[in-house]
Structures are given as structure tokens and as C-alpha cells.
Amino acid sequence: MENFILPLSGGLLIGVAATLYLLTTGKVVGISGIFAQALFNKERGLPILFIIGLILGGSTYGNLIPQHTDFPESRSTLLLIISGLLVGYGTRLGRGCTSGHGVCGISRLSPRSIIATLIFITSAIITVYFFNSI
Amino acid sequence: MKALITFITGLLFGVGLAFSEMTNPAVVIGFLDITRNWNPSLLFVMVGAIAIGFIGYQIQKRRKKPLFDSSWSIPTRKDIDSPLIIGSILFGIGWGLSGYCPGPGLTALINNPSEGIIFVIALILGSGLFQVQSKLQTKPQ
Numbered sequence: 001m002e003n004f005i006l007p008l009s010g011g012l013l014i015g016v017a018a019t020l021y022l023l024t025t026g027k028v029v030g031i032s033g034i035f036a037q038a039l040f041n042k043e044r045g046l047p048i049l050f051i052i053g054l055i056l057g058g059s060t061y062g063n064l065i066p067q068h069t070d071f072p073e074s075r076s077t078l079l080l081i082i083s084g085l086l087v088g089y090g091t092r093l094g095r096g097c098t099s100g101h102g103v104c105g106i107s108r109l110s111p112r113s114i115i116a117t118l119i120f121i122t123s124a125i126i127t128v129y130f131f132n133s134i
Numbered sequence: 135m136k137a138l139i140t141f142i143t144g145l146l147f148g149v150g151l152a153f154s155e156m157t158n159p160a161v162v163i164g165f166l167d168i169t170r171n172w173n174p175s176l177l178f179v180m181v182g183a184i185a186i187g188f189i190g191y192q193i194q195k196r197r198k199k200p201l202f203d204s205s206w207s208i209p210t211r212k213d214i215d216s217p218l219i220i221g222s223i224l225f226g227i228g229w230g231l232s233g234y235c236p237g238p239g240l241t242a243l244i245n246n247p248s249e250g251i252i253f254v255i256a257l258i259l260g261s262g263l264f265q266v267q268s269k270l271q272t273k274p275q
Contacts (some may be wrong), residue, residue: 002172003175004175007154007156007177007207008178010150011183012185013147014182015183015186018147019186019189020192023201024200026206035236036261039265047265053142054181054237055243058149058241061241065152065153066166067155069173072233074248079233080249087228089261090223091261092221092260092264094220103187106184110212115183116222124226124230129167
């Protein structure tokens, strides 16, 4: 179980980022929400900066931070399109994703976020299960 | 200052995703694949993030206002409505199909562009569809 150190450290960093964002801007970090603001809000400067930072930080993959798992082999375009549409629409309708509901919402013990997180994890587990059995 | 902090927050969040390998959809699918080789990584990520997040909210409760704004804007709703449930089910299906949620999907633009570009275009369309739909619904009133 030596490989729990990196995920735990990554999680702690995500928690620090969420706390920094909360205490400075007064808002909850939800990537789906911030991305939607960057796309559709009139005042989109700050959300765009956040997204650029996120992409740059997240692409330290393999360059600065050692990784242990290979990327999956390229999946079909149709699968990626359906997935992107469902993630884009679903996170807006459900008002949050893994960060907004899963991290920030559970941190504040919000009942909506706890329910949402249980539902999307269950629905994702069932999807992976079905996908494996066909 | 506000812009710099916002950028650094995004950067830290991204590095956290990379550190925990959440930027790799194979790791996420490994967590969701409970019946085969289960990879508990995401559980440790959540525990780490929620532990710090919980402390953050305890500090927040004791402060009158955020550092760079005049008031807190934190969700207060407590009701469990059907958009929350249906939206979460749809998101879960999309997440399970590719292993990308919004953050890792965006980082895939650089990490794995052949998939990332397609996923992000679809992500924008899905989010835009909701935007258009909610505008149409609010207009008649």
C-alpha cells in the first residue's frame, strides 16, 4: 500500500487550493461551474485564469511528477463525444461535479452534495460495470 | 492580487490532480471498476481534500468576509430536487464512460490531446445546451 502517499498528497493539495479559493474569493471551487463562467459569463477574466492554471498544473504529468499508470489506449471518438456531452450537461443540471459536490460540498457536510456524490459515483460504477460486460 | 491568487489556485488544483494521477482516466476507471482490479486512489484523494476542506470551512465560519470580496457566496440550498438527482445520474454515466470529469478532462487537452480535444468540445456543447435550455425556460415569465 505504499502507493497511497501520492493520492493522499494530491488530495491535500486540492484541499489547500479549495480552501485558498474559499477564503480569498468567498466562493466554492467547482470546476464545472468555473468552466461554465469562463465560457458564458460576461465577467470571465478570473474564471479563464483559473482554468489556464488548472490545465498548466494538471499537465505537470510525467514531466515533474512521476506517474505509475499508463494512459488508456485511445478510445473511440463517439464514446468521448457522448461522455463529454453527458458530463457537460449533467454537471450543470446537477449543479456540480467531483470538485464542487464531492470535495467542497462534503467538506461543508451539505446534504445535497453528499446525495449528489453518492449518486454520481454509483451511476459511474454501474456504467463501468456494464461497459465491461459487453 | 485577486487575479494572481485565482491563477495560483487553479495551478495548485491542477498539480494536486497530477500528483494523485487523477489526470489519468485509467486511474479513475480503476476506482470505478470495483468488481475487477479495484484501485482505491480516488478514495485517498477525497479523504485528503475533504480533510483540508473541512478545516477551511471551520475558518470560514469564524470570519466576517473573504479576503478579496465583500461577502461569502456559498450554496445554502438543502432540498434534494429532481435536477440534482437526474443531473448527477447523467454526469456519472458520462464520467464512467471515459473516466474524465471536468478537471481531468480539461488537463487532457495537453496530457492526451487526441482524446482531450474531442472531450472538451463535447463538454462545451453539453454545458452550452444547458445554458440555452435554462435561458429558454426563464424567458416566458
